[in-house]
Amino acid sequence: MKKSIIGKLDVLSVFIAWALLIVFFLALGYGKFFSAPEDSATHLLYIFGAFAGAVVIHIVLAFFNRCPHCNKCLTVQGFKAPHPASSGDWSKVVWRWFSGSIVCIHCGNRVNINGL
Numbered sequence: 001m002k003k004s005i006i007g008k009l010d011v012l013s014v015f016i017a018w019a020l021l022i023v024f025f026l027a028l029g030y031g032k033f034f035s036a037p038e039d040s041a042t043h044l045l046y047i048f049g050a051f052a053g054a055v056v057i058h059i060v061l062a063f064f065n066r067c068p069h070c071n072k073c074l075t076v077q078g079f080k081a082p083h084p085a086s087s088g089d090w091s092k093v094v095w096r097w098f099s100g101s102i103v104c105i106h107c108g109n110r111v112n113i114n115g116l
């Protein structure tokens, strides 16, 4: 598989995870205010399960989604602060992914996403 496709799928799985997390908390809040205590909450379990699935997909794909300059995972920051030349933390990288190029949070080099 082409590396640029792995990168796109990786970032997509992060977006899906974020969306599911928002949906989860909305459903949680909705259930708290608008449903009876005896109502079933299994849908919350399904939403959370889907979220966990998206996170697992992200972890697997992120392992292969590496910077061509320093060979570190582009969407995994770890506990170190991002490189000063980058535009922010790993979530910024994800957010800007589809603009075509991002700055590596590890080495500060510009990475052309479609040229991976």
Ligand SMILES: [Zn+2]
Pocket (backbone or CB within 6 Å): 067, 068, 069, 070, 071, 072, 104, 105, 106, 107, 108, 109
């Ligand atoms: Zn790098």
